Structures are given as structure tokens and as C-alpha cells.
Amino acid sequence: xxxxxxxxxxxxxxxxxxxxxxxxxxxxxxxxxxxxxxxxxxxxxxxxxxxxxxxxxxxxxxxxxxxxxxxxxxxxxxxxxxxxxxxxxxxxxxxxxxxxxxxxxxxxxxxxxxxxxxxxxxxxxxxxxxxxxxxxxxxxxxxxxxxx
Amino acid sequence: xxxxxxxxxxxxxxxxxxxxxxxxxxxxxxxxxxxxxxxxxxxxxxxxxxxxxxxxxxxxxxxxxxxxxxxxxxxxxxxxxxxxxxxxxxxxxxxxxxxxxxxxxxxxxxxxxxxxxxxxxxxxxxxxxxxxxxxxxxxxxxxxxxxxxxxxxxxxxxxxxxxxxxxxxxxxxxxxxxxxxxxxxxxxxxxxxxxx
Numbered sequence: 001x002x003x004x005x006x007x008x009x010x011x012x013x014x015x016x017x018x019x020x021x022x023x024x025x026x027x028x029x030x031x032x033x034x035x036x037x038x039x040x041x042x043x044x045x046x047x048x049x050x051x052x053x054x055x056x057x058x059x060x061x062x063x064x065x066x067x068x069x070x071x072x073x074x075x076x077x078x079x080x081x082x083x084x085x086x087x088x089x090x091x092x093x094x095x096x097x098x099x100x101x102x103x104x105x106x107x108x109x110x111x112x113x114x115x116x117x118x119x120x121x122x123x124x125x126x127x128x129x130x131x132x133x134x135x136x137x138x139x140x141x142x143x144x145x146x147x148x
Numbered sequence: 149x150x151x152x153x154x155x156x157x158x159x160x161x162x163x164x165x166x167x168x169x170x171x172x173x174x175x176x177x178x179x180x181x182x183x184x185x186x187x188x189x190x191x192x193x194x195x196x197x198x199x200x201x202x203x204x205x206x207x208x209x210x211x212x213x214x215x216x217x218x219x220x221x222x223x224x225x226x227x228x229x230x231x232x233x234x235x236x237x238x239x240x241x242x243x244x245x246x247x248x249x250x251x252x253x254x255x256x257x258x259x260x261x262x263x264x265x266x267x268x269x270x271x272x273x274x275x276x277x278x279x280x281x282x283x284x285x286x287x288x289x290x291x292x293x294x295x296x297x298x299x300x301x302x303x304x305x306x307x308x309x310x311x312x313x314x315x316x317x318x319x320x321x322x323x324x325x326x327x328x329x330x331x332x333x334x335x336x337x338x339x340x341x342x343x344x
Contacts, residue, residue, distance in 0.1 A: 001171050002164065003283040006215065007276045009178040013185055013204075015269035020189030022261030023254050028239045029194065032201050035232060036185055039208050042224075046217045050293050051285045057302040060294055061310070063220050064303065067227055068314050072321035074232050078239040079328040085243045094255050 006047035013040035027081045027091045031074060038070045162284065170287065174214050181207030192253045194245045198236050205229050216287055217294030 013036055020033025042063045049059025085091045162168070167175070184203035191197040205228040212221035292298075303311060 001168065001174060001215075001285045001287055002162075003280045003285050004164075004277055005171060005174050005178065006211065007280050008273055009182065009211070011272035011276050012182055012269060013208075015265045015272065016182070016185045016189055018268055019261050019265035022264060023258045024189065025252060025255040026194060026243075026245065028236060028243065028245070029189075029197060029253065031239075032198065032236055033189055035201070035228070036189070036204065039205060039228070042220075043208055043211060046212055046215055046220060046294070047285070050215050050217065050287070051283065053290070053293065056306050057293070057298065060217060060220055060299060061303055061307045063217075064223060064299075065310060065314055067220075067223055068318060071227055071232060072318055074235055075325045076321050076328070078235055079325040081239060082242055083328055091243045092252070092255075 003047060003051050006043055010040040010043040010047070013037075013043070025092050025094060027084070027093050028078070030093060031077050031081070034077075035070065035074065038066060042066055164281075170214055174211060177207050177210045177214070181211065190254075192249045192251065193247075194240055194250060194253065195237065195247060197253075198233060198240060201236070202229055202233050205233070212294075215285075215294070216292035218292060219294055219296045219299040 017033045017036035017040060020036065021030055024030050024033060045059040045063045045066070049057055049063075052059070081091050084096065088096060090096070181204050184200045184207060188197045188200035188204055191200060205224065209221045209224040209229070212218075212224060
């Protein structure tokens with residue numbers, strides 16, 4: 001069998017899953033599309049393992065591990081989706097915007113305080129590691145907030 | 149040099165115009181699998197999407213069988229078709245997904261998603277075909293490579309430690325799912341699950 005057949009099929013399945021992840025609105029349908037992508041990768045692993053005739057059969061072992069990890073992932077993912085549905089009343093991912101950044105700030109003082117630190121951030125990033133200590137008074141708290 | 153090498157390669161490997169029986173079967177099952185996957189990501193009925201996913205995953209199991217990976221095919225049937233899809237259906241039911249045609253199954257960025265997917269598909273297929281158009285998998289030589297005996301030997305001889313680590317991961321996932329789906333108000337989860 002040509003290796004091109006399973007490889008092309010896996011690529012097309014992966015892109016189908018990619019479309020589903022990007023275009024679907026319901027979180028459970030997004031999880032289904034993720035499963036399609038994982039299956040495409042598994043098909044590639046098996047095909048290349050059979051082609052290479054690996055003595056350890058690393059491809060097949062990794063496929064089994066991927067299947068088990070995917071089962072764990074779908075369990076945890078569905079538990080999270082159910083929890084979100086219980087708390088928010090919806091499982092549509094584009095309505096869950098509690099962490100979204102709004103365009104207009106709530107307080108103007110925040111905007112004035114935020115602007116210099118942002119420029120200091122970009123300056124210190126552009127100037128390298130040594131310049132990071134210059135504007136440290138302004139940048140450090142915001143960095144801490146951003147990473148926390 | 150390149151033309152001579154290409155000619156030798158072309159002489160060594162069978163062409164695409166005279167497919168073997170396994171290849172024809174692989175192509176047919178692949179078309180069914182891909183069609184089911186596409187229907188599964190575009191269907192507006194959520195339960196139908198989950199059921200088309202069964203067809204796609206079952207088709208992939210048949211492809212594993214055709215690639216002589218027998219054990220993985222049955223694991224695929226057991227875990228994906230048997231449990232993952234059932235979990236997804238239960239998830240759809242518990243989130244009160246509409247049974248009929250839901251008009252808002254796709255979000256607003258559908259054209260962008262289509263463009264990204266088509267671009268990725270064209271790129272990947274071009275690269276893969278260019279790289280592997282003359283690569284031949286010899287399925288007959290040396291017997292099947294994925295029988296239960298072979299898989300068991302390699303899994304419990306060379307991959308024991310990852311296997312055990314994976315069992316810990318599954319246990320952690322199980323405990324995590326239970327903890328996540330418990331109620332936080334002090335009462336036990338089972339009774340409330342019955343009430344709801």
C-alpha cells in the first residue's frame with residue numbers, strides 16, 4: 001500500500017477537525033472535533049509504524065497511549081463543560097466572555113496608569129535584559145498581575 | 149542523477165494507476181470516513197453530529213485493520229465508539245442540547261475557519277504527497293505487525309513504565325472528573341445528581 005493514502009487521509013481528517021474546532025459554537029462539538037484531530041494523528045502514527053517496521057513498535061505504543069490520554073481528556077473536558085453549564089446556564093463558547101477584554105476601560109485612571117507601563121514594557125523588552133531594571137517600579141506589578 | 153533515481157524509484161514501487169485490493173478498500177473506507185467526519189463537523193443537529201462521529205471513528209478502526217494493526221483497531225472500537233461517543237451523547241443530554249435542528253450550531257467565524265482549514269489542507273496534502281508519493285508499505289512481508297501478541301510483547305516488555313504512568317494519569321483524571329462534577333454545597337453529589 002502506498003504510504004500516501006493514509007497520510008493524505010490523516011491530513012484531511014485533521015483539517016476537518018480543525019474546521020470543527022474553529023467553527024463550532026457548542027463546547028461539546030468542539031471536543032468532538034478535537035477527537036477527530038487526535039484520530040488523524042493516530043492514523044499517521046500507525047501508518048508510519050507499519051512502514052518503518054520499528055522493532056519497538058513505538059508508533060503503535062504511542063497510539064495506545066494517545067487513545068488513553070484522549071479518553072482522560074474527554075472525561076475531564078466533559079466534566080468542565082457540565083460545570084460551566086451548571087454555573088452559567090450555557091455551553092456556547094462564544095457566550096462565555098467573563099474574561100474578555102473590553103475596549104473601553106471602566107475607569108479613566110486605569111487607562112492613564114496602564115499606558116506608561118505598557119510603553120515601559122515594550123521599551124524594556126526591546127532594549128534587552130539589562131534595561132529591564134530601569135522602569136522596574138512601573139513594570140513589575142503589572143507583570144506580576146499579568147502572569148498571575 | 150535525479151532523473152535516474154526517480155526512474156529507479158518508479159520502477160521499484162507500484163504506480164497509483166494500478167491499485168491493489170487493499171488500496172481500493174482503503175480508499176473506499178477513507179472516503180466514507182472523511183465524508184462522515186465532514187458531516188459530523190457541519191451538521192446542525194447536535195445528536196446527529198455525534199452519531200456521524202461514530203461512523204468516522206469506526207471507519208478509522210477499519211483503516212487500522214487494513215494497515216494490519218489489529219489490536220489498535222479493536223481498542224479504537226472499544227474506547228472511542230464504545231465509551232467516548234457515549235460520554236459525548238451524555239454530555240449533550242446533560243447540557244440540554246436541542247434535539248432538532250439548531251440554527252446557531254456554528255459560530256460567527258465560520259468563513260475564517262473554512263479558510264484556515266482549506267489552507268491547512270492544501271498545504272499539508274501538497275507536502276505529504278510530495279514527500280511520500282513513492283513510498284511503499286510492504287504489508288505482506290513478515291506477517292502482520294500489529295497483532296495482539298506483538299502489541300502485548302512490546303507493550304509489556306519495552307513500554308511498561310509509560311504504561312504504569314498512564315494508569316496513574318487515568319486515575320488522576322477519574323478523581324478530577326469526580327471532584328469537578330461534585331456539588332460544592334456540602335451535600336453529597338449522588339443524591340443531588342438524582343434530584344436534578
